[in-house]
Amino acid sequence: MLAVMSDARSPSGPQSPRPVVVLDCDPGHDDAIAIVAAAHFTDLAGITTVAGNAPLPRTTHNALVMRDLLGIDVPVHSGADRPLVREPKFAPDVHGASGLDGADLPAPTTPLDGTDAARFIIDTVRSNDGIWLVPTGPLTNIALALRLAPEIADRIRGISLMGGGSFGNRTVMGEFNIWADPEAAHVVFDAGVPLTMAGLDVTHQFLATPARVDRVRALPGQLAEVLADLLVFFSATYGEIHDDGALSGGAVHDPLAVLAVTHPSIFESVDRRVDIETHGILTRGMTVIDERTVRARAAPNCAVLTTVDADAAFDLIHGAIAHYSR
Ligand code: BDR
Ligand code: CA
Numbered sequence: 001m002l003a004v005m006s007d008a009r010s011p012s013g014p015q016s017p018r019p020v021v022v023l024d025c026d027p028g029h030d031d032a033i034a035i036v037a038a039a040h041f042t043d044l045a046g047i048t049t050v051a052g053n054a055p056l057p058r059t060t061h062n063a064l065v066m067r068d069l070l071g072i073d074v075p076v077h078s079g080a081d082r083p084l085v086r087e088p089k090f091a092p093d094v095h096g097a098s099g100l101d102g103a104d105l106p107a108p109t110t111p112l113d114g115t116d117a118a119r120f121i122i123d124t125v126r127s128n129d130g131i132w133l134v135p136t137g138p139l140t141n142i143a144l145a146l147r148l149a150p151e152i153a154d155r156i157r158g159i160s161l162m163g164g165g166s167f168g169n170r171t172v173m174g175e176f177n178i179w180a181d182p183e184a185a186h187v188v189f190d191a192g193v194p195l196t197m198a199g200l201d202v203t204h205q206f207l208a209t210p211a212r213v214d215r216v217r218a219l220p221g222q223l224a225e226v227l228a229d230l231l232v233f234f235s236a237t238y239g240e241i242h243d244d245g246a247l248s249g250g251a252v253h254d255p256l257a258v259l260a261v262t263h264p265s266i267f268e269s270v271d272r273r274v275d276i277e278t279h280g281i282l283t284r285g286m287t288v289i290d291e292r293t294v295r296a297r298a299a300p301n302c303a304v305l306t307t308v309d310a311d312a313a314f315d316l317i318h319g320a321i322a323h324y325s326r
Contacts, residue, residue: 026052026137027062034254040320048117052137054099064108079117080140083181102233118144136254143184164287165199179285203253271300
């Protein structure tokens with residue numbers, strides 16, 4: 001049954017008190033927007049970085065740049081520089097070699113706070129009740145934390161991740177974050193933590209259309225200019241890799257994993273058992289979503305987001321950017 005997510009998680013609108021979140025990311029154009037959303041709408045305990053869209057030194061550099069642009073005092077810890085088992089694969093065709101091509105970025109002015117993201121995640125979960133983990137890159141750091149300290153699974157309020165879906169973008173069935181480290185995704189989907197999945201079905205509803213990019217650019221200051229430039233680049237690469245007219249802008253995937261925690265009422269979801277294909281020849285990295293009605297199916301482990309009110313989501317993102325625009 002389809003559920004509007006204004007459920008027990010929160011009344012409509014932001015939770016009160018604000019959810020405590022660790023954002024685990026691989027910036028990445030849409031990760032950069034996720035950082036803005038997490039900074040504005042959550043009690044952001046930290047940002048951890050992982051290899052994904054670009055090699056770890058770049059994703060970490062980009063997270064530090066975003067911290068400076070927002071002027072926030074949030075620790076940044078780097079983590080895994082490669083998947084658990086496989087060779088690293090990056091996404092320069094979508095994000096450029098730097099992971100954040102398309103804008104003039106200032107050099108970071110603040111140092112990295114640590115280089116052991118898994119340990120930071122473990123310590124932060126142990127010292128906070130009801131924390132949310134929000135991964136928007138490959139799930140390597142989260143899997144390492146769960147492997148090193150399996151008991152933290154019981155203390156985590158939920159993992160709201162961007163990844164997967166009923167179709168892929170790297171392969172027919174493989175979405176980048178899951179496909180890049182399917183063994184890590186398997187650990188996470190099997191951990192017994194409540195999961196929320198912002199897969200491609202929902203993130204392809206949230207596009208950086210020219211009108212939305214113009215609204216960002218109309219905001220004052222460096223942050224808005226940088227983000228507008230990033231979104232122009234991101235939409236251009238989406239245009240290049242898709243059929244003409246298939247998408248009216250880049251799909252701004254990652255902030256939806258944040259908004260699913262802070263503003264669940266703008267989403268609809270279905271509860272499903274989701275498992276990760278780690279061996280398939282054609283389907284490695286597929287999120288196998290059990291849509292059957294047979295009674296013998298396994299119990300759901302995941303709220304699979306199916307729809308988002310994209311205009312409402314953009315208004316929230318625009319408001320978050322405006323908050324830091326000066
Ligand atoms: C995901 O892969 C990356 O390119 C994006 O940042 C997003 O997290 C979409 O498949
Ligand atoms: Ca990402």
